[in-house]
Amino acid sequence: MIELELEKSLFGPEGRMKLKVSCFIGKGELVGLYGPSGAGKSSILRMISGLMRPEAGKLRVDGEIWFDQDQKLHLKPQKRNIGMVFQEHSLFPNMTVEENLEFALESGQEQKMVKEMLERVGLEKLAKKRPSVLSGGQKQRLALARAMVRKPKILLLDEPLSALDWSMRNILQQYIVQFHQEYDLTTLLVSHDASEISKMAKRVLVLEGGQFCFDGKPEAFFSR
Amino acid sequence: MDLSPFFLTLRLALFTTLILFLIGIPLAYWLAYSKYRIKYAVEAIVSLPLVLPPTVLGFYLLLAFSPENALGSVLDHYFDLRLVFTFPGLVVASVIYSLPFMVQPLRSGFSGIPKAWLDTAQTLGKGRWVTLTRVLLPNMRNPLLTAAILSFAHTVGEFGVVLMVGGNIPDETRVISVAIYNEVEAMNYKSANTYSLLLIGFSFLVLLITYWVNHDKNRVLGYD
Numbered sequence: 001m002i003e004l005e006l007e008k009s010l011f012g013p014e015g016r017m018k019l020k021v022s023c024f025i026g027k028g029e030l031v032g033l034y035g036p037s038g039a040g041k042s043s044i045l046r047m048i049s050g051l052m053r054p055e056a057g058k059l060r061v062d063g064e065i066w067f068d069q070d071q072k073l074h075l076k077p078q079k080r081n082i083g084m085v086f087q088e089h090s091l092f093p094n095m096t097v098e099e100n101l102e103f104a105l106e107s108g109q110e111q112k113m114v115k116e117m118l119e120r121v122g123l124e125k126l127a128k129k130r131p132s133v134l135s136g137g138q139k140q141r142l143a144l145a146r147a148m149v150r151k152p153k154i155l156l157l158d159e160p161l162s163a164l165d166w167s168m169r170n171i172l173q174q175y176i177v178q179f180h181q182e183y184d185l186t187t188l189l190v191s192h193d194a195s196e197i198s199k200m201a202k203r204v205l206v207l208e209g210g211q212f213c214f215d216g217k218p219e220a221f222f223s224r
Numbered sequence: 225m226d227l228s229p230f231f232l233t234l235r236l237a238l239f240t241t242l243i244l245f246l247i248g249i250p251l252a253y254w255l256a257y258s259k260y261r262i263k264y265a266v267e268a269i270v271s272l273p274l275v276l277p278p279t280v281l282g283f284y285l286l287l288a289f290s291p292e293n294a295l296g297s298v299l300d301h302y303f304d305l306r307l308v309f310t311f312p313g314l315v316v317a318s319v320i321y322s323l324p325f326m327v328q329p330l331r332s333g334f335s336g337i338p339k340a341w342l343d344t345a346q347t348l349g350k351g352r353w354v355t356l357t358r359v360l361l362p363n364m365r366n367p368l369l370t371a372a373i374l375s376f377a378h379t380v381g382e383f384g385v386v387l388m389v390g391g392n393i394p395d396e397t398r399v400i401s402v403a404i405y406n407e408v409e410a411m412n413y414k415s416a417n418t419y420s421l422l423l424i425g426f427s428f429l430v431l432l433i434t435y436w437v438n439h440d441k442n443r444v445l446g447y448d
Contacts, residue, residue: 051343077346084347090340094362103358104348150349 001027001063002154002186006047007056010210012038019043019210027062030180030187032197032218035207041190044207045156048188049084050077061154083147083185085160089139091131097142098127104149117145121175137168141175148179155180155187162192173200194222225415228395229403230422236311236386236399237379240318244326244375247319252330253356267331271324278321282388285317289389309391314399317389318379325374333367334360369438377427 005022019040025031033041046052048059050066053074059067066075091100101114118124121141123134131139140160147155157176161169177200180187191197197204198218206214206221214221251270255263273281287293289307291300299305307313337360345355361368383401390397392406400419407416 049347051346077343078349078351082347084344086340086344088338088340090338090344092341092359092363094359103345103350106349146348156347 001025001061002048003058003060004044004048005057006044006054006059006067008040008043008047008052008054010040010043012040014038017210021207021210021212022057023205023212023215025186025188027186028184029203030177030185030189030201032201032204033188033190033207034192034194034197034204034221037192039207040210041207042158045084045158045188045190048154049082049156050075050080080154081150081152082154082156083150083152084156085140085143085147085158087159087162089131089143089160091139091142091146093131096128096130097123097134100131100142101146101149104146106150109150113149113151117149120148120179121145135168136164137171140164140168140172144172144175144179148183151183153184153186155185157187157189159190159192161196169196176200194218198222225418226394226403229398229400229419230426232311232395232398233380233400236314236318237376239315240322240379241326241372241376243315243319244322245372248323248326248330248371248375249356249361252327253334253360255327255331256334270327273321274324278382278384279388281321282317282385285313285320285385285389289313289316308389309393309397311390311396314386314390314397317385318382321382321385322375322378325378326371329367329371329374330364333364333371336367337363365438369434373431373434376430380423380427 002023002025004025006019008019010017010019017040021040021044033044035041043052047054047067054067054069056069057067058065058069061080065071065073066080067073092103095103098114098118101117102111105111105114115124118127121144123138123142123145126134126138131142134142140163144160155176161172164172173196176187176189179185189197189201201218203216204214204218204221205212251266255267255270286308288295289299290296291306291308296307299307305312307316341359341363342355345359350358381401382399383405386397386399387402387405390399390402392398392402398406400423404416404419404423407413407419
């Protein structure tokens with residue numbers, strides 16, 4: 001469960017703008033974040049992950065405060081149990097496929113999660129290969145698997161599929177939905193693609209002018 | 225033929241390069257990622273040896289190291305360390321003189337690492353040390369190699385600073401550049417020629433081997 005109320009000044013395509021958003025996301029929801037480029041969608045994910053500090057507001061996850069400006073509290077990203085996948089897969093080229101997953105292990109965490117994830121995304125035969133030899137889809141599957149190794153409670157997806165072709169997208173969408181359901185995740189998906197959000201999410205938050213202008217079922221928004 | 229200046233030079237360059245790694249990596253990291261404005265002043269100070277005549281640096285180091293002045297006196301009294309006309313003094317002077325040759329390539333190397341890698345490491349729960357040692361440095365093979373070669377070569381080739389701080393004491397401070405100068409002064413051109421050819425041959429060999437090895441490793445890693 002995410003309760004957020006965040007404020008931040010951003011530089012958008014039309015100059016300085018004020019992002020001021022608040023919402024409540026229930027545990028186990030898969031919510032799409034939709035809006036024009038530069039609206040601040042990625043910034044919201046970065047503030048939830050702790051990579052960007054909001055200027056004001058609060059962020060509470062499952063009752064635990066992750067950010068509270070009044071209390072001057074800002075939990076580091078390392079202390080937030082999240083998984084995040086970026087548009088650029090951001091795999092480490094010096095590590096093999098398997099080592100990229102091992103890197104994500106927490107101290108004391110069992111190795112079996114690496115094997116499980118390799119099998120889940122169908123990369124076990126490529127475990128000893130370096131990311132440079134993988135296809136775009138395989139890279140993004142690996143990035144998704146790596147984000148899952150720590151068993152996060154929140155999965156943040158920042159346009160992870162936008163660089164992939166249509167068939168790859170479909171496969172990745174299925175992986176994401178499966179992970180979301182099986183690991184009981186709360187997932188936020190930033191996407192430009194209306195059909196993608198309609199297909200995957202039961203709820204969409206539409207960002208415009210620095211505020212949420214719509215919160216509801218994707219089909220209700222996209223059929224307008 | 226007395227080869228001691230040659231081996232003394234190698235010892236000096238080796239010590240200097242190793243110490244510069246220890247100082248240069250954290251300094252370059254700080255310069256690349258710090259948001260404090262004072263870093264520009266620090267960067268300017270680090271780069272001073274690039275523009276100053278070596279004799280200027282050597283002159284002030286000679287004054288600073290002198291037991292009659294504050295720093296030299298403290299080192300002499302409390303640490304029993306004399307830096308004027310000694311090998312340790314040469315090492316300290318060389319470290320200062322070659323600092324920009326270590327720091328600049330490393331700073332560029334850190335700046336060239338995609339920011340998404342740093343963000344990813346944070347969202348995977350990893351702190352600065354783990355990120356530095358397992359993600360940043362292993363992916364900075366070329367900047368590390370460039371920094372090592374430049375620092376080593378610059379130390380091998382230095383003359384003004386070592387002459388000012390170290391003088392010309394056989395087996396203690398007479399490095400190969402000083403030895404060549406001595407032989408020329410004594411009209412002993414044959415000996416000067418032998419030392420010079422030795423230095424050219426050695427430098428060429430070191431560069432050849434390092435570029436060769438680096439190219440092969442890059443090919444294996446898929447960077448080339």
